[in-house]
Amino acid sequence: MNCSIDICAVFITLISVAAFLSIIRLIKGPTAPDRAVALDILTNITIVLLVLLGYFFQRFIYLDVALVYGVLAFVGVIALARYLEGGL
Template sequence: MITIAIIVGMHLVGIAMLLSLWRLLRGPTAPDRILALDTLYVSSIAQLILFGMLMNTEIYFEAALVIAMLGFVGTVVLSKYVIRRDIVE
């Protein structure tokens, strides 16, 4: 039963990733694209955690943690660039 729930969850997160990618490519403004990229990071973390639960291994949890850290830093840097047009102060 839990396996079926994980697979359904993976499909739903995959659909969310596709919609996020569509907004990333089509977004009319830079903040829309930054938000779509951030949503794509979160969706990929969820996908990796679900896949780790399905495969019953811990390596995917570590990969999700790395993506979370890089996603946070990337979102902060892109937001700072959009606001000030300069990354380094």
């Protein structure tokens, strides 16, 4: 069991490197929609990180936090989109 958790830590590190790569788009992004796309991708990466960290800690009930992001993440993106198209 210990071995599998170590493999999990390697995956967690790789995914956090992916999060670091996508934060560069948040710095550079010429327009606001670019940054919104970076937020969208970071939300998905966050869900995956939360699930893998929950497996790393061996806590089943921690999955609820990932479920909150999975359910609610798109509401913020829709608010941004409605503001950008001038429909708020």
